[in-house]
Amino acid sequence: MNKKLLVLSIAAMLGLAACGSDGDNGADGSNGNDGSNGGNGSNGQDWTAANQWFIDGQARVAKADGLTVENQAGAAKNIILFVGDGMGVSTVTAARILEGQLKGQTGEENSLSFETLPYLGLAKTYNVDGQTPDSAGTMTAMVTGVKTDVGVLSQAEGVSRGNCASTAGQNLVTSLELAAMAGLSTGVVSTARITHATPAATYAHAPERNWESDADLPAEAVTNGCKDIASQLLDFDFGNGLNVVMGGGRRAFIPNTMTDPEGKSGKRLDNRNLTDEWLAKYNNAAYVTDRDSFLTLDPSSTDHALGLFNSSHMEYDFDRTTTGVTGEPSLAEMTAKSIDILQKNDKGFVLIIEAGRIDHAHHAGNAARALHDTIALSEAVRIAMEKTSEKDTLLMVTADHSHVFTIAGYPTRGNPILGLVKGNGSDGLPAITNATDSNGLPYTTVGYANGLGYASLATGGDERYGYAAAPGRFDLNYVDTQHAGFHQEALVPLGSETHAGEDVGIFASGPGSHLVQGTVEQNHIFHVMNHAASLVEKAAAMQP
Numbered sequence: 451m452n453k454k455l456l457v458l459s460i461a462a463m464l465g466l467a468a469c470g471s472d473g474d475n476g477a478d479g480s481n482g483n484d485g486s487n488g489g490n491g492s493n494g495q496d497w498t499a500a501n502q503w504f505i506d507g508q509a510r511v512a513k514a515d516g517l518t519v520e521n522q523a524g525a526a527k528n529i530i531l532f533v534g535d536g537m538g539v540s541t542v543t544a545a546r547i548l549e550g551q552l553k554g555q556t557g558e559e560n561s562l563s564f565e566t567l568p569y570l571g572l573a574k575t576y577n578v579d580g581q582t583p584d585s586a587g588t589m590t591a592m593v594t595g596v597k598t599d600v601g602v603l604s605q606a607e608g609v610s611r612g613n614c615a616s617t618a619g620q621n622l623v624t625s626l627e628l629a630a631m632a633g634l635s636t637g638v639v640s641t642a643r644i645t646h647a648t649p650a651a652t653y654a655h656a657p658e659r660n661w662e663s664d665a666d667l668p669a670e671a672v673t674n675g676c677k678d679i680a681s682q683l684l685d686f687d688f689g690n691g692l693n694v695v696m697g698g699g700r701r702a703f704i705p706n707t708m709t710d711p712e713g714k715s716g717k718r719l720d721n722r723n724l725t726d727e728w729l730a731k732y733n734n735a736a737y738v739t740d741r742d743s744f745l746t747l748d749p750s751s752t753d754h755a756l757g758l759f760n761s762s763h764m765e766y767d768f769d770r771t772t773t774g775v776t777g778e779p780s781l782a783e784m785t786a787k788s789i790d791i792l793q794k795n796d797k798g799f800v801l802i803i804e805a806g807r808i809d810h811a812h813h814a815g816n817a818a819r820a821l822h823d824t825i826a827l828s829e830a831v832r833i834a835m836e837k838t839s840e841k842d843t844l845l846m847v848t849a850d851h852s853h854v855f856t857i858a859g860y861p862t863r864g865n866p867i868l869g870l871v872k873g874n875g876s877d878g879l880p881a882i883t884n885a886t887d888s889n890g891l892p893y894t895t896v897g898y899a900n901g902l903g904y905a906s907l908a909t910g911g912d913e914r915y916g917y918a919a920a921p922g923r924f925d926l927n928y929v930d931t932q933h934a935g936f937h938q939e940a941l942v943p944l945g946s947e948t949h950a951g952e953d954v955g956i957f958a959s960g961p962g963s964h965l966v967q968g969t970v971e972q973n974h975i976f977h978v979m980n981h982a983a984s985l986v987e988k989a990a991a992m993q994p
Contacts, residue, residue, distance in 0.1 A: 517568050520841070524984030525961035527798035527842040529625075530789075530834050531592070531979065532564070534827050535585060535648055536809030536820070538852020538954055544817070544896055545824035547867040552825075556864030562825070563832035564847040564957045571966040572953040573975065575851045578607045582951035585809070586659040588850035588972060589651035593802070594622035595976035601659050603650055603679070609657040612668070614676035621655045625979055629800035630689030632988035635792040636799065638692070639784045641764040641823070642806025643699030645679040648850060652802050653692065654682040663702035663717040678702070684724050684731065689992075691732060693753060694788045694801070696779075698760035700725075700739070711739050714761040728756045740777045749790035757784070766807050766819045766911055767826035768934055773909070781805055785830040789837045798842075798983070803830065812853040813946045814914045815901040818868055818934040820855070840960045844982040848975060849954040854899035854947060859885055861895050868932040871895050884927070891923050894931050894938055901940040901947030910935035919943040 520526075534541070542562065550560025577587035580600040590604050591597045598604075601611045605620040626636045640649040645662040656679060661667055664678045677685065680702035686692050703724040704716030718724075725737050732754035738744045744757055759778045769775045779787075785803055792799035805827035811820035831847055838845065857867075862874035862882065870892045875881035884892035903920040906929050907913050914937050921943035930936065940947065956975065958966040962982025965974075980986055 514568065519568075519959075519964045520961040521964050522961075523981050524987070525842075526844040526982035528793070528838060529629075529798075529800045529844045529979050529983055530838065530846070531625075531800075531802045531975070532827065532831055532834070532845075532847040533589065533592070533648060533802070533804045534808050534824060534847070534849045535642070535804055535806045536812050536851060536853050536949070537805070537824055537827070537849035538855065538950060538952065540855050540857050540896075541808065541812070541820060541824055541849075541853065542955065544855075544857055544867050545821045545828070548821045549825045549828065551864075551866060557867060558863060562828040563835065564828060567845070567847065567957040567959040567963075569958040569963040569966040571956045571958075572969040573848060573956050573972040574953055574969065575849075575972055576951060582949050583851050584659075584949065585647040585850045586651060589648045590622065591971070591973040592848070592850070592975040593624045593626065593652050595973045595980065596622050597971065597973050598622075601657075603647065603654050603656045603659055604652075605655050605657060612658040614657065614671040614674035617655070617657050617676065620657075624652055625800055625976060625985060626652045626692070626802065627686075627688045628980075628985040628989045629983075630686075630691065632985060632992055633689055633795075633797045634799050634983075634988075635690070635693045635795040635797075637694030637788045637792050637801040638697075638803075639694065639781070639788055639801070640697035640804040640806045641767075641781055641826075642697060642804060642810070643702070643760075643763055644683070644695055644697035644758065645699045645702045646763070646806060648804045648806060649697060649802070650679045653686050654679045656682075662699070663719075664722075665706070665717045665719050680718075680724055681722070684727050691754065693795075693799075694755050694791055696755070696757035696759070696784045696788065697804075697806075698758065698762055698764040700758035701761045703758060710761055712761050725756065725758070728754070741779045741783075742777075744779045744783070744787065747787060749787060749794070752791055753794075755787075755791055763807060763810065766811060766823060768819045768822040769911065771822075772934070780829070781826050782830040782833045786833050786837060789834065793837075800979075800983070800985075803834075805830070809853070811911065812855055812898075813901070813948075814910075814912055815898050815903065815905075815937040815940055815947050816910050816914060816934070817855065817896045817938055818932075818936065819911050820853075821867075822934075835959075842961065844960040844962050844979065845958065846963070846966065846975065846978070847955075847957040852950040852952055852954055854901075854950045855896065856899065857896055859893060859895055861885075865895065866932055867895055868936075869895065870926060870931055887923065889923065892926050893923075894926065897938045898940040898947050899950075900942035900944045902937065902945065903940040903943055905935075905937040906930070906933070907935040907937070910937060915946075919945065 547557035550557035577583040584600045610616040647659040701717045705718045705721045734753040737756045808823045859871035861871045871885040965978045
């Protein structure tokens, strides 16, 4: 194949050739846009210099080709691990599109902040005893380097779930514990209860993720000396202790005789007020319960900050920003404040941040809130990228597992991601009309394989659990599917939508990020962090 034909073939394959690119305006292509820019096509237009898709592709390759990363063990001073709870690949894609559409774009061309990180891999999320995992086992893998069973927090698979007597010798050391031993500052942030499975795995060890307060402990656990998760947070005595703890879950920290600022009672039966104990335990300590007190928190004079902003989980970001719910900082604000407190330590820090309510919105079959919380995570990552340097900070963004959340049909480019599927005419139907199923009913682009199914509610979100599952198809012709109170249809009716078992993305930058490549076991994430910051080696060196 001669040069001219080769160029024309490539142009045709990529869809990049401009008008007249086949050279029909001249026997030798002299007046055609064959892009050869010389020889027989000397008068042709160079499509490689005119097509934005091609230009952007070249720029990405050039950027990647010039990428350098510090791969020496121990090169990372700081580590920040973001976990989007339930943030599968389809959630990332849909959130990317929604964010772009909220900006006035078609959406598909948009990128979330962490999608610009240079290294990408996939993590296998199964638990030792579960093909489709739960958050306790998955987070344990990420923070200890060891996979374990469903429902188990930072203990090895030798335990029996819910059996305290089986835990002897099963505790695993977490990345936060190692960091504290090594003299680094440590922090854990979540929009869920801070005693919930994902954040709890960073500092607690239990054979049952639901032992959040002493009121949750069965008699067997009490008899055999197991402690509840909230009290274990106060027992964290490695190094200088935990420096930052922010999230929801206030009820597990105060006695059931006490009423919190929301007018809700605590859960503890032992009459301990762990928030008071936090203040008494640490020097330069602070405890805050709302956004106003959070904003006045001075990082320069605060070395140990406890923020508990809700009796249970924090609000969905959509509700925090849109429906008038106030009093809670955003995930981005908590991220920024945490970094400001932690980075005072010249030795560095390890910070683990969870966007916990992506998962909860999916369980309720409410895509709008799940996607808005994913966008909020993206904003928090952007803040972390701005406040740290790739030169000394390993930054990773991943998920503990995915959900049975799908993007389907053949909607036209720019179709609202939360809307009904509308084609562009290429399927033989009139352009921009609702696509329909075999029964003539329209359907949404996003949906769920199982769960509570369709509902169109005034508020939505957790409100969905007050209504029965609604299996089957519904006529959505006159339903506002983009409203946050809309809950997508589900194929299999269940009391709650379930996790899914496919791999999830790992996005990374900074020292050691080159180790995030290919498809890996989820516990690989811990080993990347350990290599990047030499956590085990530094912790061992600090021990007497």
